[in-house]
Amino acid sequence: xxxxxxxxxxxxxxxxxxxxxAGALAIEAAKLSLNIEMVRNGSRGMLELETLVEVETSDGxxxxxxxxxEDVPGLVAAGLFEGGPHxxxxxxPEEIPFLKNQTRLVFARCGITDPQSLTDYTTLGGxxxxxxxxxxxxxxxxxEMGKSGLRGRGGAGxxxxxxxxxxxxxxxxxxxxxxxxxxxxSGTFADRMIMEGDPFLLIEGMTIAGVATGATYxxxxxxxxxxxxxxxxxxxxxxARARGLLGPNVMGSPFAFDMExxxxxxxxxxxxxxxxxxxxxxxxxxxxxxxxxxxxxxxxGKPTVINNVLSLCSAPWILANGGEAxxxxxxxxxxxxxxxxxxxxxxxxxxxxxxxxLTLGQLVDDIGGGTLTGRPVRAVQVGGPLGAYFPRELxxxxxxxxxFAAKDGLIGHAGVVVFDDxxxxxxxxxxxLEFCAVESCGxxxxxxxxxxxxxxTIDKLLRGDRPAAQLEILKDLCETLKFGSLCALGGFTPYPxxxxxxxxxxxFRAREPRLVPAE
Amino acid sequence: xxxxxxxxxxxxxxxxxxxADREGALLPILHELQETFGHVPDAATPILAGALxxxxxxxxxxxxxxxxxxxxxxxxxxxxxxxxxxxxxxxxDAVAADVAKRLGVPIGSTTADxxxxxxxxxxxxxxxxxxxxxxxxxIVGRLTVGDxxxxxxxxxxx
Numbered sequence: 274x275x276x277x278x279x280x281x282x283x284x285x286x287x288x289x290x291x292x293x294x295a296g297a298l299a300i301e302a303a304k305l306s307l308n309i310e311m312v313r314n315g316s317r318g319m320l321e322l323e324t325l326v327e328v329e330t331s332d333g334x335x336x337x338x339x340x341x342x343e344d345v346p347g348l349v350a351a352g353l354f355e356g357g358p359h360x361x362x363x364x365x366p367e368e369i370p371f372l373k374n375q376t377r378l379v380f381a382r383c384g385i386t387d388p389q390s391l392t393d394y395t396t397l398g399g400x401x402x403x404x405x406x407x408x409x410x411x412x413x414x415x416x417e418m419g420k421s422g423l424r425g426r427g428g429a430g431x432x433x434x435x436x437x438x439x440x441x442x443x444x445x446x447x448x449x450x451x452x453x454x455x456x457x458x459s460g461t462f463a464d465r466m467i468m469e470g471d472p473f474l475l476i477e478g479m480t481i482a483g484v485a486t487g488a489t490y491x492x493x494x495x496x497x498x499x500x501x502x503x504x505x506x507x508x509x510x511x512x513a514r515a516r517g518l519l520g521p522n523v524m525g526s527p528f529a530f531d532m533e534x535x536x537x538x539x540x541x542x543x544x545x546x547x548x549x550x551x552x553x554x555x556x557x558x559x560x561x562x563x564x565x566x567x568x569x570x571x572x573x574g575k576p577t578v579i580n581n582v583l584s585l586c587s588a589p590w591i592l593a594n595g596g597e598a599x600x601x602x603x604x605x606x607x608x609x610x611x612x613x614x615x616x617x618x619x620x621x622x623x624x625x626x627x628x629x630x631l632t633l634g635q636l637v638d639d640i641g642g643g644t645l646t647g648r649p650v651r652a653v654q655v656g657g658p659l660g661a662y663f664p665r666e667l668x669x670x671x672x673x674x675x676x677f678a679a680k681d682g683l684i685g686h687a688g689v690v691v692f693d694d695x696x697x698x699x700x701x702x703x704x705x706l707e708f709c710a711v712e713s714c715g716x717x718x719x720x721x722x723x724x725x726x727x728x729x730t731i732d733k734l735l736r737g738d739r740p741a742a743q744l745e746i747l748k749d750l751c752e753t754l755k756f757g758s759l760c761a762l763g764g765f766t767p768y769p770x771x772x773x774x775x776x777x778x779x780x781f782r783a784r785e786p787r788l789v790p791a792e
Numbered sequence: 793x794x795x796x797x798x799x800x801x802x803x804x805x806x807x808x809x810x811x812a813d814r815e816g817a818l819l820p821i822l823h824e825l826q827e828t829f830g831h832v833p834d835a836a837t838p839i840l841a842g843a844l845x846x847x848x849x850x851x852x853x854x855x856x857x858x859x860x861x862x863x864x865x866x867x868x869x870x871x872x873x874x875x876x877x878x879x880x881x882x883x884x885d886a887v888a889a890d891v892a893k894r895l896g897v898p899i900g901s902t903t904a905d906x907x908x909x910x911x912x913x914x915x916x917x918x919x920x921x922x923x924x925x926x927x928x929x930x931i932v933g934r935l936t937v938g939d940x941x942x943x944x945x946x947x948x949x950x
Contacts, residue, residue: 285921288933320920459876462917497823497860498916500929538819538858541914555818556850557857573815615920617881622920645882654877658914690919692881704877708914714857 275308276354279327279334281384282313283469284501285462286323290342294324297345307354315470317366317384318624327366330356336366371640376602377626378590378610379583383470389508391516394473400518402589406481407526409592411441414485418588420596422608427453427544427581428656428685428761430607430674433588436578439568440486443576448488450479450530451553451572451579454495454502455537455544458657460616460688464582466624467612468495468502471586472509473518476532478585480523481592482578483530491532492572494549497539506534541658541712545760546579548714559714560760581686583612602628607673615641617654617690634668637691648693652701652777656685658708659765661772662701681772683765698777703731705769709762719754720763726750727770737783744781747774796830796865803828804836808843818844818854822861831862867902867909869948872926873935875899875912878919887923887935894945908948 280286280295295311302309317325322338326348335356337348344361351359366372366384377383386393394400406414418434425431440448452475456464468475479491495503510532513519521529535553537543543552547561550572571577587609591599600608607629613636615622620642637643637653644650652662661682663670670680677684692701706727713720727750734743751767758764774781797803807824811817821840825832832855841848855861873888892898895910902909918924921933927944935941 284916284931285918285933288916288918288921288924288931323921456917457915459915460878460919461915462919465917498913498926501931535816535819536823537860538823539860539913540858552819553816555816555844555854557853617878617919617922619920658877688878688919690878690881696881701877704880708876712914 275310276302277310277312277329279312279314279329281316281323281325282388283316283323283466284499285316285320285466286325287501289323289339291324293342294326294340294345297342298326298349301345301349302354305349305354312387314386315383315388316466316624317372318380318466319366319369319371319621320623321621322363325366326353328353328356332356333365336363337361338363371621371623371625374640375626376610376628378599378602379474379586379612380467380471380624380626381590382474383467386471388470388472388505389512391473391512394471398593399473399589400477400524402592403477403481403484403524406484406592407524407528411485411487414481414592415441417592417596418485421587421591421599422596422603422606423584423587423591423599424607424674425581426583426587426611426686427546428683430684433580433584436568436580437482437485439566440488440576440578443569445487445576447490447575448486449572449575449577450482450486450488450491450532450585451550451577452479452491452493452582452585453544453546453549453579454493454499454582455549456499456582456686457496457541457544458659458686458688460654460657460690461614461686462616463612463614463624463687465499465502467582467586468493468499469505472505473513474586474589475506475582476509476513476519478588479532480519480530481588482580482585484523484528486576486578488576488578489529489531491530492553493532493534494537494543494553495534496537496543503534503536510534540714541708542714542760542762545762548760550577550579557714559716560762562759583686604628604630604671604673605675607675611672611684611687613672613687613689615689615691618644618646618693619691620645629673630671632668633663633670633672633689634665636672636689637668641689641691644691644693646693648695650691651694651696652692652698652773654690654692654701654769655688656683656768657688658705659683659761659768660685660688661768662698662776663772664776666776681768681775683768698773698780699731699735702770702773702781703728705766706731709766713762717757717759717763719757720759720766723750723754723763724766727754734781735783740781740783744774797828799829799833799835801835801839804839805843808840812843818846818851819858822855822858826861831865834863867906869907869928870909870911870926871944871948872911872913873899874914874916874918874922874924876915878915879922879924882922883936884923887941890941891945
């Protein structure tokens with residue numbers, strides 16, 4: 274009988290030596306003449322425990338982590354292959370509170386299965402959603418999506434069913450499903466994790482969107498900083514095509530749908546949906562004015578659904594289990610679950626999928642365990658580089674689109690980046706403007722020029738050049754950016770800047786410059 | 793470290809022809825040109841413009857818009873260090889300063905011996921495993937100043 278081992282193949286594990294761990298385990302097994310089957314699964318999402326190694330035993334899968342290559346000989350000597358005791362033994366991963374308390378609908382299989390095994394995928398419910406979607410037809414799919422209350426997980430929170438219905442109702446000789454996998458926000462990695470850890474889920478979700486809208490071709494636009502996700506999606510698409518899950522007759526039905534991966538080229542602004550469409554067309558990734566909406570005139574002027582990875586990955590569960598079952602989770606107008614990413618200076622960093630409604634404090638203190646450095650939490654940035662900084666006083670804010678908006682913030686793509694008390698908030702505000710200047714597509718003036726003027730203004734303020742006046746200019750500039758920019762890059766850059774000024778005014782005083790330019 | 797072919801216009805024409813029928817072919821072509829030659833020299837611009845029926849200005853505009861495309865070859869190794877917020881919060885500033893000191897050049901430049909190009913990248917999706925970097929095609933995390941960083945520096949400096 275062969276022994277089955279699981280060694281996470283997720284980029285976050287590979288970055289800390291997972292490939293070397295896998296190699297070392299193979300060597301140790303060979304020394305013992307053990308016949309092992311090594312599965313490179315996706316990540317369970319407990320990133321402090323990577324590289325996580327699991328061994329299948331009669332008591333279920335037993336985990337060990339974090340494992341570095343040099344730990345392997347000792348681990349094997351301690352009886353890893355039998356699930357033996359060791360200081361890094363964590364027991365059954367699913368019993369760890371961090372995992373046990375989650376509600377994993379989208380990430381149900383991630384970390385459990387072999388991502389490239391279609392058999393693993395279908396054994397654990399894969400393609401049940403598409404099977405039901407094909408039976409329901411377009412109107413039935415749109416009805417279930419509407420009942421689910423699913424809102425765009427990229428950040429804008431627009432109801433997904435309305436987007437899909439608009440495309441379904443728009444005539445076109447060719448329509449597209451475009452998946453926005455240009456996950457550029459610092460603090461976010463859910464799209465990357467699900468594409469690497471369960472790639473067939475995205476293929477199934479995009480196919481369902483195709484059946485619902487009459488679109489026959491899909492593009493997944495993945496950023497070039499994610500080479501592992503690109504490789505995983507390419508491989509899975511090839512498998513799906515070979516098995517008749519993509520092609521002229523999807524699952525033997527009259528519906529045709531096929532898709533491919535396109536790789537970005539290092540432009541943050543291409544995460545904005547219309548810039549992404551221009552980039553896919555082979556142009557500079559510049560933002561388009563709306564209207565027309567992409568649903569009417571999108572990619573190559575054709576009706577186009579453009580959705581975030583997680584929105585599309587929610588569709589299979591919704592179709593398999595019904596929209597009402599999905600809507601039973603959540604609070605207010607934020608229905609379902611959100612894969613929240615706990616990042617930055619946090620003890621228990623990782624992916625935490627849960628129904629909307631937990632407070633920021635529960636996420637950071639209870640689940641995240643406070644900072645990695647052990648120092649007090651000073652600020653938490655939610656929603657990426659364009660998201661607001663929250664002080665501890667706002668930790669009672671529930672994770673919900675409207676509740677965050679009411680506190681002048683946004684949940685964005687649900688990245689939560691924790692900073693300890695050594696953070697310099699004027700520096701963070703300056704970084705936000707500098708980042709906007711580097712990444713601006715250049716189309717509209719407030720973003721292109723305002724961002725640079727903002728950096729200069731903060732520099733003047735900090736070196737004591739009429740600081741009170743500079744603060745007024747900065748406030749005014751933020752208003753101009755907010756209301757005068759074409760897209761969210763210029764429009765949302767004021768969120769981190771204004772929140773830093775509002776909640777941490779003590780940092781916006783003249784002092785000795787100690788700024789580290791971000792280039 | 794990747795090894796690249798010397799620039800060859802005939803080879804470029806072949807690469808372009810392989811993609812020419814694809815929708816929005818310019819970006820995939822530029823990616824493959826860069827993978828082949830290590831950069832996209834200005835000599836490629838008129839060839840691309842002619843093959844894709846675009847103006848030279850359009851092609852130049854695209855090449856210069858995207859951070860990934862290089863018009864000049866990089867150093868033998870490329871070290872891209874994440875400078876985004878999540879890595880900043882985990883000690884990224886200290887790592888950036890340390891790397892710059894060891895290489896003797898600031899972010900955004902190449903060492904005088906042409907061995908290492910040191911660049912910033914904004915997020916590798918390793919936000920709970922930072923500070924993170926990409927060394928040529930390899931990703932590395934938990935780069936606190938010390939052992940792991942030493943190993944990376946050894947890889948690029950030989």
